Every structure is written in C-alpha cells, then in structure tokens.
Amino acid sequence: MLTKNEIEKIGQEYINEIQKRTGIEMIIVSYRTIEKPYGFIYSYTSKKLFETKDDRYAVAGNAPFLIEKETGNI
Template sequence: MLTFEEARKIISDRLVENSKSLDGDSLVILDHLTIEKPYGWIFYYDSQFWHNQNRDTKYIYAGNVPILVDKQTGNQIPCNSGNNEIAYEYEEKEKMWNLFFDRK
C-alpha cells in the first residue's frame, strides 16, 4: 500500500516529464485541492506561471485533468474534470456506500 508521500512523488515525477515541452514553465501539484479517498488520492495540478505568478491567459494549461493514484496498485488514472466519474466507479467497485440526491 502506498503512502501519501509516495503517491505524490509518482504524480510529481509525471508532471516533471510532462513539463519538458512547456518552454520554461512547469506543472505543479495544487496540494490544497488534493482529495483523499479510501482507495487513493486525487491530485490536481496546473501551470506554475498561471497559478503562482500572473494569471495571464497565455499560460493556461489546457487538458490538466485531475489524476487518481490508487493506494493499492499505484496506478494513475486521469479523472474527468467536470465530475469524478472515475472516483464514482472506484467507490462502486470497492463497495463504498454513498448517498446522492437526484435534483430532478
């Protein structure tokens, strides 16, 4: 079973690799947005220039969907940014019980 620090390093290493094509910018984990679930962690990330410096729209990093790291396997699974369907599937698979209200 992975620790939080090990899971965070997996994502950090992935972001370093993905940052090589960003012409001086880098991708950073947004620790304050990290979500812990019983089966893993969901990590959010963004462009360092956009997030930490000037909010100039030319530095927005498109396609930066959150990534789930499974505690048991270390697998990295991109999540949907609009809703966490991947997290819902894991909760169902792991027999987690959640109460959802349908607003219809």
C-alpha cells in the same frame, strides 16, 4: 498499500514527465488534492498561471489524475 509520501513522489514524477513533453513548468495544486479510500486525486496547472492568476497561462486539456493507494497506478 503505499504511503502518502510514496504517492506524492509518483505524482511529482508524473508532472515532471508532462513538463518534459510540453516544455511548460507545471505544479501540483496541493490545496485541491482530494483523498479517497482508494487513492488521491491531484490537480495541476502551469506554474505561471498559479503565480500570476493570468488565464493566458492556462493549460488546455489538463485534468485531475488519480493515483491508487494499493498499486500506485495513475
């Protein structure tokens, strides 16, 4: 079983890959993270939307993602 820190690192690496593909700076919205017995569910958004609350910076199609505690699979 992975530690919470290991899982958070996997989540950040996943967000970094999305940033590379899109060219949009992304952040994990930590207060929306949900812990379940089987894993963590993370929400993310563009950094500009998070900072400004301006819907012009919303990212279409971004959905929360799950990281399994046992395997680290997303």
